[in-house]
Amino acid sequence: MAVLIVCTxxxxxxxxxxxxxxxxxxxxxxxxxxxxxxxxNGGSIALAPLDEHGHYELRTGTEHGLPPGGYTITVTSVxxxxxxxxxxxxxxxxxxxPKHYGDPATSGLTYNVEPGGNTYDIMLTRSAP
Numbered sequence: 317m318a319v320l321i322v323c324t325x326x327x328x329x330x331x332x333x334x335x336x337x338x339x340x341x342x343x344x345x346x347x348x349x350x351x352x353x354x355x356x357n358g359g360s361i362a363l364a365p366l367d368e369h370g371h372y373e374l375r376t377g378t379e380h381g382l383p384p385g386g387y388t389i390t391v392t393s394v395x396x397x398x399x400x401x402x403x404x405x406x407x408x409x410x411x412x413x414p415k416h417y418g419d420p421a422t423s424g425l426t427y428n429v430e431p432g433g434n435t436y437d438i439m440l441t442r443s444a445p
Contacts, residue, residue, distance in 0.1 A: 331381035333429045335362070336373040337437040339391055341413055345370035348412060349393025351438065353427070354420045356386040366393070382429060389425035391438060392418040414442055 364372035393412035
C-alpha cells in the first residue's frame with residue numbers, strides 16, 4: 317500500500333501550472349521555432365514548438381505544464397536547419413528571430429508562472445535590448 321501511495325504522488329504527475337500563448341516578431345506571427353522557459357532557481361527546462369499560428373503550449377519532458385515560479389525565456393526560430401559546410405554568415409542568415417533571444421543571458425525575457433493556467437504572448441522586436 318505504501319508503494320502505491322508513493323507512486324501515486326510522484327509518478328507521471330502533471331505540473332500545477334501551464335503556460336501558452338503566441339509569439340510575434342515586430343507584430344508578425346512567428347510560425348517556426350521553439351519557446352523555452354528556463355527556471356531561475358534550477359530544474360527542468362520547459363519547451364514548446366511553435367505551430368503554424370505562432371501558438372505554443374509548454375511541456376516539461378513528457379509532462380504537460382511546469383512548476384510555478386520565475387523563468388527566463390528564450391525563443392529560437394530559423395528558416396530551416398543549417399547544412400553541413402555552411403559558413404557562419406550563411407547560418408546567421410537563416411535566423412528568423414534575432415540571436416539574442418536564443419540565449420537566457422541576453423534574451424531579456426522573464427515571466428513569473430502562477431499556479432493554474434497562464435497566458436503569455438511573447439512580443440519580440442528586431443532591435444537589440
